[in-house]
Amino acid sequence: MNKIIPYGKQYIEKSDIAAVTQALKKDKVTTGPYVKKFENKISQFVKSKYSTVCSSGTAALYLAFQSINLKKNDVIIMPCITFVSSYSIAKMFGAKVYLADVDPNNGQMTPNDVIDCCKKYKIKKLKLVVPMYHGGYPVNATNFKKLKKKFNCYIIEDACHAFGSTYKSNNKTFKIGSCKHADISTFSFHPLKSITTGEGGAVTTNSKKIYNKLEIYRSIGIKRSKEHWKYDIIEPSLNFRLSDIQCALGISQLTKINKFIKKREQIAKLYNKFLINNKIEVIKYDKNLKSAYHLYLLKIKNFNLRKKDNFLKFMKKKKIYIQYHYIPIYKFKVFKDKFIGKNAKYFYEHTVSLPIYFELSRKKQKYVINSILSFFRK
Numbered sequence: 079m080n081k082i083i084p085y086g087k088q089y090i091e092k093s094d095i096a097a098v099t100q101a102l103k104k105d106k107v108t109t110g111p112y113v114k115k116f117e118n119k120i121s122q123f124v125k126s127k128y129s130t131v132c133s134s135g136t137a138a139l140y141l142a143f144q145s146i147n148l149k150k151n152d153v154i155i156m157p158c159i160t161f162v163s164s165y166s167i168a169k170m171f172g173a174k175v176y177l178a179d180v181d182p183n184n185g186q187m188t189p190n191d192v193i194d195c196c197k198k199y200k201i202k203k204l205k206l207v208v209p210m211y212h213g214g215y216p217v218n219a220t221n222f223k224k225l226k227k228k229f230n231c232y233i234i235e236d237a238c239h240a241f242g243s244t245y246k247s248n249n250k251t252f253k254i255g256s257c258k259h260a261d262i263s264t265f266s267f268h269p270l271k272s273i274t275t276g277e278g279g280a281v282t283t284n285s286k287k288i289y290n291k292l293e294i295y296r297s298i299g300i301k302r303s304k305e306h307w308k309y310d311i312i313e314p315s316l317n318f319r320l321s322d323i324q325c326a327l328g329i330s331q332l333t334k335i336n337k338f339i340k341k342r343e344q345i346a347k348l349y350n351k352f353l354i355n356n357k358i359e360v361i362k363y364d365k366n367l368k369s370a371y372h373l374y375l376l377k378i379k380n381f382n383l384r385k386k387d388n389f390l391k392f393m394k395k396k397k398i399y400i401q402y403h404y405i406p407i408y409k410f411k412v413f414k415d416k417f418i419g420k421n422a423k424y425f426y427e428h429t430v431s432l433p434i435y436f437e438l439s440r441k442k443q444k445y446v447i448n449s450i451l452s453f454f455r456k
């Protein structure tokens with residue numbers, strides 16, 4: 079192979095370019111009609127009452143935390159295997175963030191992990207739980223709601239891997255983002271995600287109260303009145319807006335999401351078929367769940383960080399860029415977090431992410447598979 083095979087990549091077609099070109103010709107290139115249209119399309123797709131688009135998945139989490147009035151010393155629990163955005167933001171709000179361990183099989187925090195965390199740190203009052211659907215499988219999406227009842231807390235899903243993922247509850251299928259079992263869902267439209275707006279994100283909810291706040295906080299806390307020259311500031315905030323140009327791309331990409339996910343499913347199936355052997359373990363998920371396959375996570379038996387680095391180096395020489403998802407939060411010195419999750423450590427040491435994206439041809443994927451198998455034959 080003469081070109082690098084990354085672990086993820088966007089897919090932009092002529093129709094996407096045409097949609098953006100159209101948007102560029104309009105009078106408004108930001109906060110015009112495309113924003114509302116994209117939000118309506120997202121709500122129709124996930125079946126939520128409200129959607130607010132914003133500048134990134136990180137912005138979506140920031141807005142979500144702000145909308146529940148997260149304050150200094152409020153207690154939050156999130157998994158120690160997650161992308162750093164949620165943790166960083168919670169720290170910026172001055173919240174007390176506790177890291178829960180994860181299921182060693184799939185790297186996701188379970189409701190029991192949250193309960194164990196509460197016992198361990200003697201937490202009585204819990205404001206917020208932030209599940210993260212690692213890779214895209216929405217494991218326990220239904221069960222987190224039970225925590226809401228037990229602790230009277232908010233559930234904000236970091237669903238940045240799961241736009242297009244579904245789960246079943248009482249024989250009904252729900253999309254992540256429908257907020258049937260959570261207060262708020264947050265999404266990212268970064269180029270590696272199931273659809274892209276370049277950079278971008280969205281927050282969905284069924285609460286009018288939360289939605290009203292999201293709309294105001296997205297735009298520096300400004301509340302406009304009927305006269306276009308008059309406005310008030312409800313609360314200090316930042317500019318988290320997504321432009322009309324990006325929304326035009328998002329609308330176009332959203333029309334293709336089923337085809338994008340289908341291709342990712344086919345790629346995952348092929349990995350599942352060819353990669354099982356006595357050194358490699360394919361992660362198994364409940365069949366009531368469907369992933370949008372942001373990532374394909376593979377577990378390697380008897381691995382450790384040294385062997386994992388050797389494997390990544392070997393693959394890099396073959397121009398295949400495999401990734402770590404994720405370095406556990408407690409590893410980052412800046413956070414000075416002492417927590418070490420036994421299962422998280424195991425998951426971190428044994429798991430890698432393989433290339434998965436629309437344009438990954440069967441030929442390239444076979445090359446990836448054969449390269450992996452050749453490493454383990456050594």
Ligand SMILES: Cc1ncc(COP(=O)(O)O)c(C=O)c1O
Pocket residue numbers: 134135136137160161163164210236238239265266267268278279
């Ligand atoms: C789980 C998770 N949360 C949040 C984010 C942040 O999204 P963004 O890069 O759009 O800010 C990401 C991005 O990769 C993510 O994977």
